[in-house]
Amino acid sequence: MRKHQIKSFCKINLSLRVIKKLKNGYHNVASLITSCDLYDLISIYISKKKEDEIVFSGKFKKGINKKLNTLTNLLLILRKNNLLKKKFFKISIKKNVPHGSGLGGGSANAANLLNFLNLKMNLRLGNKIINKIAHKIGFDVESLLKRKNTLFTGNKRKLIRLKYSLNLCILIVYPNLICSTKKIYKKNKSFTSSKPKMNFNTNSKEKLIKLLKNEKNDLEKTIVKTYPIVGKVINVIGKQKGCYFSRVTGSGSACFGIFSNMKTTNNAKRLIKQKFPNFWTVASKTI
Numbered sequence: 001m002r003k004h005q006i007k008s009f010c011k012i013n014l015s016l017r018v019i020k021k022l023k024n025g026y027h028n029v030a031s032l033i034t035s036c037d038l039y040d041l042i043s044i045y046i047s048k049k050k051e052d053e054i055v056f057s058g059k060f061k062k063g064i065n066k067k068l069n070t071l072t073n074l075l076l077i078l079r080k081n082n083l084l085k086k087k088f089f090k091i092s093i094k095k096n097v098p099h100g101s102g103l104g105g106g107s108a109n110a111a112n113l114l115n116f117l118n119l120k121m122n123l124r125l126g127n128k129i130i131n132k133i134a135h136k137i138g139f140d141v142e143s144l145l146k147r148k149n150t151l152f153t154g155n156k157r158k159l160i161r162l163k164y165s166l167n168l169c170i171l172i173v174y175p176n177l178i179c180s181t182k183k184i185y186k187k188n189k190s191f192t193s194s195k196p197k198m199n200f201n202t203n204s205k206e207k208l209i210k211l212l213k214n215e216k217n218d219l220e221k222t223i224v225k226t227y228p229i230v231g232k233v234i235n236v237i238g239k240q241k242g243c244y245f246s247r248v249t250g251s252g253s254a255c256f257g258i259f260s261n262m263k264t265t266n267n268a269k270r271l272i273k274q275k276f277p278n279f280w281t282v283a284s285k286t287i
Contacts, residue, residue, distance in 0.1 A: 006041075006042045007039040008039050008041070008105070008112045009037065009039045009147060010039065010105055010108060012035075012172075015198065015215035017154070018191050029152055030198055031152040032150075032152075033140075033144075033149070034149045034150075034168070036170055036284040036285060037284055038103075038284050039097070040093055040109055042109060044089055044090075044091050045092075046089060049088055052072075052090075053089075054090075054091045055091070055093070056092075056093050057092065059095065059098075060105075063099065069106060070107060070110035070141065071110055073110070074110045077136060083125075091113070093109060098174045098280060099178065101178075101179070101252070101253055102179065102250025103250070103254050107138050107144055108140075110137050110138065111145045118130060148162060149165075162200065164203045165286065167205060168285065169260070169264075170283075170284045171256060171268050171269055172256045172282050172284060173237060173279050173280070174253065175253055177227050177229070177230070179227070179251050181250070181251040185251065187222050188222040190221050190222065191218060213244060213245045217248055219252070220234075220248050223252040230248060234246050234248060236275060237255055238257060240257065240259075240264070240267070240271065241267065242260040243258070244257075262283065269282070
């Protein structure tokens, strides 16, 4: 079997505004999403067996449903549409990114596998069809099809791909809690009543930081109320030297802080590891 390897980078919601709940049960959101240099490693083999096999390994392999996940959903959709024909795969994912953390690990896995299969299996799917398939799998999958800073505008499924790099230093702390996206959104009572003017299309870091400091994650109150330790972590990160602001990413539970440079980021990492020795704490950069 020939082996292919791809890096599946995680995401950070630098801001997240919940506009309203839709009739289909989903929510209309406005959010700025970036990718950072932390990734799961996906190994793909063309198998001679007449079935797919998905294997998880790594630090965060526990708790993942092997029979029902973003990858099985993707393969099911492709097979239902007769796109893979008689080809089957063994897929091994080394989970370096915690699931249920708001870092979009599972969504990124599906997005990267979809791009890989479209290219290597010569599926010849156009952007419109690719986006439609991704949207069926999960909210974040469509945004992660391209490794670009992406703005959810608050208009239904409308994405804006930003052309510049953010060059941000990020400290991420995962408090060993798996957050259910469905549960958090269901419990959320915090909404941004009108579509915010999220004018992040600037290559000025100083201006971007100022804009982001005035932003928030509307889900944060619900997450902190459900898991008070998340609020404590956010506060501790925010008090570290060089931290511009701190909040939670996505529907939680990972918390992050944006720092002035990598030196202050690593110093904060060391101090926070002393306070929360059992939490996954990493210094990263946007890509």
